[in-house]
Amino acid sequence: MRNCVFCAFAAGRPLPSSSSEWPDVLVVRPRSGGVRAGHVFVLPRVRVEDAGTAPEVTVVVMRRAAGLMAGHPAVNLITSKGEAATQSVFHLHVHVVPRQEGDGLPLPWTPQHTARPGAA
Ligand SMILES: [Zn+2]
Numbered sequence: 001m002r003n004c005v006f007c008a009f010a011a012g013r014p015l016p017s018s019s020s021e022w023p024d025v026l027v028v029r030p031r032s033g034g035v036r037a038g039h040v041f042v043l044p045r046v047r048v049e050d051a052g053t054a055p056e057v058t059v060v061v062m063r064r065a066a067g068l069m070a071g072h073p074a075v076n077l078i079t080s081k082g083e084a085a086t087q088s089v090f091h092l093h094v095h096v097v098p099r100q101e102g103d104g105l106p107l108p109w110t111p112q113h114t115a116r117p118g119a120a
Helices: 005-010 055-069 110-115
Strands: 025-028 040-044 075-078 094-098
Touching (some): 005 025, 005 040, 025 055, 040 055, 055 075, 055 094
Antiparallel strands (some): 040 094, 075 094
């Protein structure tokens, strides 16, 4: 895919600071700093459109993401497939978002979830 920033990193574009890499996977810090301290993208070097395209690649990415999760007491692990599911970069990536009680960060569905009668 043209202009895919994740393919560019996989091809050798310098990674943002605090990023890391393995032979199969990159862990990239969002240039914006992310939605929370410690927010990173975990993505395969090989271009795979989304987590449902090549399960054997998704497994490798999820294994690395799980290793990162182990270092935090609370984390959201988020990935999306398709524009209707809010996917905006069509190169598989998993968001690892460290959380803490009262951080106030809503998930994308929080407004609908809390608006449902009887929702907890
Ligand atoms: Zn790509």
